[in-house]
Structures are given as structure tokens and as C-alpha cells.
Amino acid sequence: MTRAKILANSKLIVVKIGSRVITSSKNELDSSAIETLVKDIEELYRKKYQIVVVTSGAIVAGLADLKLGSRPTDLPLKQAASAVGQVKLMHSYATAFKKYNIPVAQILLTREDLQNRHRYLNARNTLLRLLEKGVVPIINENDTVAVEEIKFGDNDTLSALVALMMDADMLIILTDICGLYTDLPCDNKEAKLISHVDKVTPAIEKMAKCKGEGAGGMETKIHAAKMLTESGIPVIIADGREKQILNKLISCEEIGTFFAPAEQKKKSKKTWLAFSLKSKGQIVVDKGAKEALLKGGKSLLPSGILSVKGEFEAGDSVSITDENGKEFAKGLSNYSSEEIQKIKGLKSSEINKALGYKDYDEVIHRDNLVVL
Ligand code: GLU
Numbered sequence: 039m040t041r042a043k044i045l046a047n048s049k050l051i052v053v054k055i056g057s058r059v060i061t062s063s064k065n066e067l068d069s070s071a072i073e074t075l076v077k078d079i080e081e082l083y084r085k086k087y088q089i090v091v092v093t094s095g096a097i098v099a100g101l102a103d104l105k106l107g108s109r110p111t112d113l114p115l116k117q118a119a120s121a122v123g124q125v126k127l128m129h130s131y132a133t134a135f136k137k138y139n140i141p142v143a144q145i146l147l148t149r150e151d152l153q154n155r156h157r158y159l160n161a162r163n164t165l166l167r168l169l170e171k172g173v174v175p176i177i178n179e180n181d182t183v184a185v186e187e188i189k190f191g192d193n194d195t196l197s198a199l200v201a202l203m204m205d206a207d208m209l210i211i212l213t214d215i216c217g218l219y220t221d222l223p224c225d226n227k228e229a230k231l232i233s234h235v236d237k238v239t240p241a242i243e244k245m246a247k248c249k250g251e252g253a254g255g256m257e258t259k260i261h262a263a264k265m266l267t268e269s270g271i272p273v274i275i276a277d278g279r280e281k282q283i284l285n286k287l288i289s290c291e292e293i294g295t296f297f298a299p300a301e302q303k304k305k306s307k308k309t310w311l312a313f314s315l316k317s318k319g320q321i322v323v324d325k326g327a328k329e330a331l332l333k334g335g336k337s338l339l340p341s342g343i344l345s346v347k348g349e350f351e352a353g354d355s356v357s358i359t360d361e362n363g364k365e366f367a368k369g370l371s372n373y374s375s376e377e378i379q380k381i382k383g384l385k386s387s388e389i390n391k392a393l394g395y396k397d398y399d400e401v402i403h404r405d406n407l408v409v410l
Pocket residue numbers: 057093094095096097098120178179181191192193194252253254
């Protein structure tokens with residue numbers, strides 16, 4: 039599908055704004071850059087687009103008050119800087135939007151919020167209601183509480199998961215580089231900007247070695263693009279410092295890199311399963327079960343299970359791998375790892391005898407399973 043056709047049908051757009059787009063080289067928040075971007079967003083808002091902003095910049099914005107010269111590496115210090123900076127960041131956005139009488143909302147998320155189905159649905163409903171009410175939601179990671187296990191780690195991933203959660207029509211990632219290049223533009227003068235990517239192949243992933251701004255650089259952006267395009271959502275990576283960038287993109291100017299969506303869109307619950315959840319363990323299955331899951335659209339029964347790795351509870355997300363350890367599906371397990379140890383290889387009719395009870399015939403029901 040062409041860029042023009044997709045853009046013509048886009049309404050709900052997630053815009054990710056990277057730290058370098060809105061901070062100066064002196065590591066300070068650049069409120070005039072924020073004002074310029076907000077003006078750009080305001081024009082889209084008037085044209086009836088629904089915009090969700092995911093912004094970085096809290097850590098950098100907090101450096102001066104903590105008398106820090108550069109981004110700290112120490113986690114609590116980073117969290118402290120972010121807590122101080124988030125206030126400034128939001129203040130800048132709120133002031134800029136106020137000029138146009140557009141209300142804003144602050145939403146701070148951790149990965150845990152999207153892993154828990156109830157919290158995920160709550161966040162989604164709140165965001166939908168805010169959009170309905172004409173509010174521009176401004177999202178960042180909740181850095182204060184986000185320790186390793188529950189953090190996204192970078193706002194590229196966060197923005198992709200938000201776009202999935204919202205079933206957005208598009209994600210625009212604004213950064214300090216014009217898009218994806220064939221090679222590092224700083225090292226290789228021959229490096230060319232790629233304007234259209236049909237599919238994120240390993241060759242494309244290889245080109246993403248360019249270490250750009252923020253926590254993730256180009257690699258996390260390409261990963262985000264892969265995750266979204268496979269779910270049917272297009273992505274554009276473009277230079278956020280270019281004037282009127284959003285309006286130029288929406289009017290189909292061939293700038294930045296456009297990642298085309300796959301034709302077949304995954305259902306929202308399946309994308310949540312595939313991308314929002316971290317696996318707590320692994321279930322290794324035999325060839326027959328793999329075939330049944332991949333081609334037959336079947337549920338996972340205990341009879342096809344060879345072994346189980348890790349410790350998890352019923353309801354947890356697990357990866358399903360083949361005998362060679364290759365992960366090919368993910369799902370929510372009806373049984374704990376301990377229970378699966380006891381029922382692996384058995385027929386469903388034998389579960390009762392092995393456990394003394396039987397809650398389900400399937401270890402993972404088809405509705406809670408996604409093929410990757
Ligand atoms: N949440 C971090 C901040 O606001 C940014 C993470 C990133 O750069 O991707 O500074």
C-alpha cells in the first residue's frame with residue numbers, strides 16, 4: 039500500500055518525540071522547540087486528527103536542578119532526574135498547548151501496566167476517553183518506579199506498545215536524524231536515506247546499527263517498526279527538528295522513512311499477547327504439536343508437550359518453542375509450570391488422574407495464543 043493511501047485514511051496518530059528533538063546541546067529543555075512542535079500538532083488537531091504524544095526528555099530536563107552535567111548512569115539518580123524533569127517537561131507542553139486552548143493530560147506508564155490485562159484495558163479506556171474529550175494525552179515512562187523487570191527501557195518501545203494498545207492508524211517517530219540510512223551517515227558519505235521499507239527484513243535490521251539519540255538509537259526504532267508493521271500499523275521515522283514536519287508528512291511529502299504495514303492485521307488481543315507481555319517461562323513441544331499450532335489453528339494440549347522451563351503460575355505468559363529451542367508462539371498458560379511437569383505428554387482425559395482435578399483440557403487455549 040502506498041504512503042499516500044495510508045495517510046489519507048489515518049486519524050489516530052501516535053507521535054513519539056525524542057529527547058534530542060526538544061533539548062539543547064547544553065542539556066537543557068528547549069521550550070521553543072516544544073512550541074514549534076506543539077504548533078505543528080495543533081494544526082493536525084484542527085484538521086480533526088487525534089494525536090497521542092509520547093515524549094522523552096524528562097531525565098535531561100532534570101539535570102540542571104540536580105547539578106548534573108550529563109545523563110547519569112546510576113539508576114536512582116536517573117530516576118531522580120526524571121522526577122524533577124517530568125514536571126518541567128509537562129509544564130512546557132501544557133504552556134505551549136494552552137496558547138491554543140488545547141487541554142493536555144499526563145500519563146506515566148510502566149511495562150507492568152501493559153502486562154496486566156485489566157490495567158492495560160484501563161489505560162486504553164482512559165486514553166480513548168481523553169481523545170473523545172479533545173484532550174491531547176502526553177505519555178512518558180514512569181521512570182521513578184520503573185526498575186529493570188518492569189520498564190520499557192526506551193520510549194520507542196513504549197510508543198509502539200501505546201500505538202498497539204490504541205489501535206492507532208500510524209506511529210510517527212521524531213528523532214534527530216532524517217530516517218533510516220543504508221549505512222552510518224556520519225562515517226560513510228555514500229550512505230543513502232531509505233524512503234520506503236516494505237518489510238522489516240534482517241537486512242533492514244542490520245542497517246539500524248547507527249547509534250542515534252536517547253535510550254535506544256536506531257535499533258529500538260526499527261524494532262518498534264517491525265512490531266507495528268507486522269500488526270498492520272505503519273510507521274514513519276523522521277527528523278523532528280525540521281519545521282512543520284508533521285504537517286509535511288501528513289500532506290504526503292516524501293520525507294523520512296516510511297514502513298509499510300502488513301496486509302493482514304493481528305487482532306488487538308493477539309498483539310497484546312505477542313508484544314506487551316514478557317514470557318515467564320518456556321514450553322517445549324514436539325513436531326506434531328508445532329504443526330497443529332502453526333497450521334491447524336489448534337490449542338496446545340498436554341500430549342504435545344516435551345518439557346517445561348522456568349517457574350510460572352497459571353495465567354502467566356509463556357513462550358512456546360520447538361525441540362531446537364526456537365520460539366514460534368506465545369500464550370497465557372492455564373496451568374502452572376509445576377502442574378505442566380506432571381501432565382506433559384498425557385492425554386487431556388488423563389489430567390484429572392495426574393493432578394486430582396482438571397480445570398481445562400488445553401494447556402493454552404487458542405484464543406490466548408499467538409503465532410509469532
Ligand atoms: N523516559 C526517559 C526520559 O523521559 C526517556 C527514555 C528514552 O530516551 O527513550 O528522559
